Amino acid sequence: MVDNNSTWQADPNLPPGVARQVITETEDFTERAGQIISQGNLVADASTLNQQVSYVSASGNVDLGNANVTNTGMDINSILRYTCMTSGCLPHIYNPVINEYDLVGSIAPLETFDLVYQSGHVASTIEAGGTLTLGGNLVNNQTSLPISGVLITPRIDQSSVVSPGVNVSVGGLFGVASDPNSPYLITTQIPNINQNGYVGSSYLLDQLGYQLDHTILLLGDPFYETQLIEDALLKKLGTRFITPGITDANAQITQLYDNAKEQMGSLNLSVGIALTDSQQSLLTKDIVWLVQQTINGKQVLVPTVYLASSDAQLKRHCTKHRRNIKRP
Structure with a gap:
């Protein structure tokens, strides 16, 4: 519409x-x-x-x-x-x-x-x-x-920031956590999905040795955040895959978090704080960073994709080709 x-x-x-x-x-x-x-x-x-x-x-x-x-x-x-x-x-x-x-x-x-x-x-x-x-x-x-x-x-659109749109009244597969002690705002409502098979924002926090304040929630469980990031990339960039040579969702998200850890010190990044224009311009690799937002009255860390400036130019202006395209 x-x-x-x-x-x-x-x-x-x-x-x-x-x-x-x-x-x-x-x-x-x-x-x-x-x-x-x-x-x-x-x-x-x-x-x-x-x-x-x-x-x-x-x-x-x-x-x-x-x-x-x-x-x-x-x-x-x-x-x-x-x-x-x-x-x-x-x-x-x-x-x-x-x-x-x-x-x-x-x-x-x-x-x-x-x-x-x-x-x-x-x-x-x-x-x-x-x-x-x-x-x-x-x-x-x-x-x-x-x-x-x-x-x-x-x-595709000309933004170097891919911030997922969060709908707390998701219904069906996902919903607001009913457990008041849950570390997540949104959880998967189907119990047989193995959360250990997906990479969530807790991966980055563990890599950084960051202890989350009990007043701040993670946006969602690993399965929810994986789906959210993929949806955001599709809507903004027209593709789920932005890392060369990687076509697996978990491998890509892991790489983006590893890139964030690698560049955190040189760019003086802080968990919960969105990157400034200056910090974005100095990115050498695409990253996922956790940005604090108020959602449903709660403080939540939202995984946000930032594209390195050189990659952003390429992703904005080129039409995507896949490695092997053939005709039967």
Whole structure:
């Protein structure tokens, strides 16, 4: 779901009589994107696969057979609308792409001039940690592509921070911990899931020798936090895998926590404190760091992904390829 938000902005660079209105599309993720996720292999038996702002991801191989695939993301746009209330308006218009006033717009009295630009993108992803096999045609964001060079992920958002959205009224698989002595705010409601098979934020705290204050909770048990981080990466970056050579969720999260421990001293990081812009710019490797937030009236440590600046540039602007893409 996309909503339009409109605000009026003062701009000292505009001449008298010219007003600037900002109209921005925002995406509402309360309607959860569709996901098909496998920690092993995934095989689809279909003649047609139409996917829009959704995710198909496997740690192993993905075999789509002879399906004709349409994979479509969604652009998020913004409009700078200038309105001239007097005569002779020739303002130097702000260009958000390069952060300068280099555009000249000629606006007649009581008319408007719109500058439309892309301010974000919601990805639609088909990815495989191993081999992606596709025998049919692929249409990716309305662009036909040859099978020998399958481009999997459309353009992605331009943020170097991936902070998961937390919904305490999760219901179903997860819920707020009923045990008042639980170290977690949110726990898995299905008892037969082996929490020892997943890596949670307690791993980083143990590595750091950090003793958690009894008034502060961990966001969730290891299984919940693993799912949350994967969901956040998919929604923000269009992929579950951001560490080269790693296509296993536990191995990736472990590596991101190890990277955090490695860089903690040189960047003067503190548990519970979000990284400053300066600290983010000095990151040499992607990390997961624990940032304190108030959720449901409680102080909680939330695992947050920070991308190293060089990696962030690459992940923002490149279209993802998987190692082995073949045609049957």
